[in-house]
Every structure is written in C-alpha cells, then in structure tokens.
Amino acid sequence: MIRVVVTGAAGRMGREVVKAVSRTPGMQLVGAVDPGHTGQDVGLLAGIGPLGLMVRDDLANVLRETEASVMVDFTTPHAAVANIKTALACGVRPVVGTTGIPQEEIEELKKICREKRLGGLIAPNFALGAVLMMHFAGIAARYFPDVEIIEYHHHQKLDAPSGTALQTAEIIARSRQGGPAEDRTEVEKLDGARGGNLEGVRIHSIRLPGFVAHQEVIFGGLGQTLTIRHDSTSRESFMPGVIMAIKKVLELEELVYGLDKLIFG
Template identity: 45%
Template sequence: MVKVLVAGFTGAMGQAAVNLINSEADFELVGLYAPSAEGKSAADYDLPAALPVYGRLAEVPANQAVWLDFTTPAVVYENIQYALKHGYTPLVGTSGLKDDEITNLQQLAHQHQRGGLIVPNFGLSAVLLMKFAREAAQYLPDVEIIEMHHEDKKDAPSGTALATAKLIDEVRPRHEQSPSVENLPGVRGGDYHGIRVHAVRLPGYLAHEEVLFGGPGEALSIRQDSFDRASFMQGIKVALEKIGQVDELLLGLEQVL
C-alpha cells in the first residue's frame, strides 16, 4: 500500500491526483495540504471528513508517505525541503525549480537517505518527445523549442521545455546558431545555452510542445499534445508504484519506466 499526501490538492492537477489515488486499491490518501484550505475540513471538498487537511506547512506532521506536490513555483522548493526533513518521499509535479535548487534538494535527500522523483511532465508522450529530441540533437544541432499552455500557467518556460533544452544541450555538438537583430526585444525567445525557447499562453490550450530542428535542405519537427489532464494520470500512477524503488532524488519520469 502506497500512502500519499497531496500538496496543492485544490488545483486542477491536485484534484485529478486525489481522484486517481482514491480510485486505486493500492494507494491510500493520508492527507491534503493547501494554504487556501486553512480552517476547512475534507468535508468541504466532498471528501471523507476524517481525512486530515492542512492549511499551513508547519502543521503537516512527519510521515513515511509520498509527498505528491502540485503547488506553485513560488513555494515548491520550500515544500520539498520540508517534506524531506519530515520523512516524506517527494514526487514533484510542480515546475519552476532552478538548477541550484534541484542540486540542493538532491543533497538534502542524500543527507536524509530519501529517494524521490522530480517530474517535469507526467505525460508519456512528453517523456518520449524529450527522448527523441535528445537523440535528434546529436545530428541536427540547430534547434528551437516552442511550448504552448493554458493562460493560467504560472511559470514560463514550462518545466518540460526547460528539461528538453537541458537534454539537448547535453548531447548536441558545440554550436552557435545564426544571430538575429531583434527589432522587437525578446522576439527570439529565451536563450538556454544557445537554444531558443518560446512560451505561448492562450485560452483553449492545455499542454503542448514542439521541437524544431533544421539542417541544410531539411527540417524535423517533433511534437506532443496533451488535450486533457487524464493524459498525466498514467504517469502519476507509474511513478507512485515505482517510487519506492528509488534511493536518491532523481529527475524525470523516465528514471522509473
């Protein structure tokens, strides 16, 4: 039985995760955390009244459970520090962690002998896109990334786009793409080690990414689309099933596939 506390349970992904956990016989929901829930009970959310609900981080008790985080980029680093210090195994679905913060969390996990996963995207199609993009970058080093999300997404670029850029940067030959004069500042997008990353925020979109490669006389596009949050549930289920086998804090769902 995998025991799970869901942090950020009032958001769309948090609610979907709660429904998933409650639908699986091998998972047990042991607590809920969200600052907006302070002073409320589980019954306010049509959940069993005995289920603990915490509105302040300091109120969350120590527990040998999985801390499934779908909060916000502004608080995720503090949350995971707290989780590791209080016995939880973190499963992080919130984007926004910086490289140095990930390193610090990995060191803290090692100190407390905890495993865990930081997952930029739970969608299996997104994991495959990153895998294929990394492979292609070895042969086509000229590349740009476009990510498209709903208008309420808090951070830009997305964790998936940034993770894709990092994977490409690991393998592509040392390379400088043709410079451009920006008549409109920022029009060429963000720059990650020479890889341009563009973020779109519009109503009607959920989560989409396209990686564009160009070479002499040819082009390659790799794209994935998530049209419904149900697309992330299989990845969450797999991560919860396999996270007990992880003995350090790792980055990416592919670590347990």
C-alpha cells in the same frame, strides 16, 4: 498499499492528484493538507464525492498519524521547501511538482536525502509525453543537426516561446555534435518570419484560441523529415507521471531532479 498524503490539496493540481491517487489500485489517499481549506472533505473539493477525509493544516501530525510513505506537493516554492523538510524529518518521501524552488534549496534537500538514504523527486514537468519528446529530441539531434521547433498555445499565454520550447532547444544544442547547422543567407521579406533563434535552433510560437499546449520538433535531412509532437489537452496529462513517481521514489535512496532522470537514469 502505498500511503499518500497530498499537500496543496485544494489547488488545481492538488485536486487532480487527489482524484488520481484515489482511483489508482495499490495506493491509498491517507491525508490532505491545505491551510486555507481545513475541515472540508477533500473528495468534495476534488469533485468526486465525499471521501470522509478532511483537509488539515498540521502536516507533521498528519504524516505521523497516517504512517504515510509518500507526500505529493504542488504548492509554492516557499511552502514546498518547508513541506519537504517536514516530510524528510518524518521519513516520508516527497514527490514535488512545485516550480521555482531555488537551486541552493534543492542542493540542501539533496544532502538531507543522501544522509537519510531517502528517495524523492522534484520535477518541473510531469507530462510523460513532454518528457519523452525532449528525450527523443536529444537523441535525434545527434543524427539530424537541422531542426526547428514549433509550439502552439492558446492566445492568452503572455510569453513566447514557451518554457518547454526553450528547454528542448537547449537539449538539442547540447546534444548536437560539431556545432549548430550551417546558417544560410536569407532575404527575410517580413521581419521575424524565420522565428527566434536559440543557439542555432529556430523556435516559432503560434498563439491562437482553440489551442491548449502543443509542440512539434521537426528534424530535416536529405529527402526526409522526422517529427516529434506532443499535444496536451488537460491537466490530467500530468497524473500518469505523478503516479509513476509515487511508485518509483520508494526504490530510490536520493533526491532526483527531473522526471527524465527517473525514467532514463
């Protein structure tokens, strides 16, 4: 039985983690930490009925008393770094989805893990499907240098392109051999019709109500196209990745960055 403590337990992602861990065989939710919600039943917060487990704000004590194996953290960069350090000091392995942790902090945390021979994971994207899409795009780019990306998000997203689209384009640009595909002369009758251009990879951003988060990577070759598409319709899509990480960090002896590293080495 893997004993799990969740930090940021009352947040949007934290509540999903509470639900996911509670219903996974072989795991037990043994502690929940969230300074703003101490004393509340974490099951009620997550909408799955009372679990008899109250939210606390003293992480170190919780980790020790519960003899936790893994801490899952979806909080803020500042809080996450402190939480990870506390966990490592207690010999507990961190699985972290908090984004925006500075690179130098990550390096320091890696060093601590190496010294203590403790496994851990920090990943900006826990959606297995998105991770696979990017991995496959990197492989396909070796054989199909001509490629464009279309990403579809709800109309309230304020930035374009999405972070995932930019990251995918970077992976493709690095993977493509012999430089980007040849540029063709064009008459662009409408400014912007051919999309944005990141290192020779065209990116098109669709914004419409009704979409959640979707991306298509289209590779073109003589007489054929190969398309890899990921559709995400809810926050639940991150949970299988989190559950897998909880299991895998137990076998690690270092801090890994990126779910893809955990999967593809």
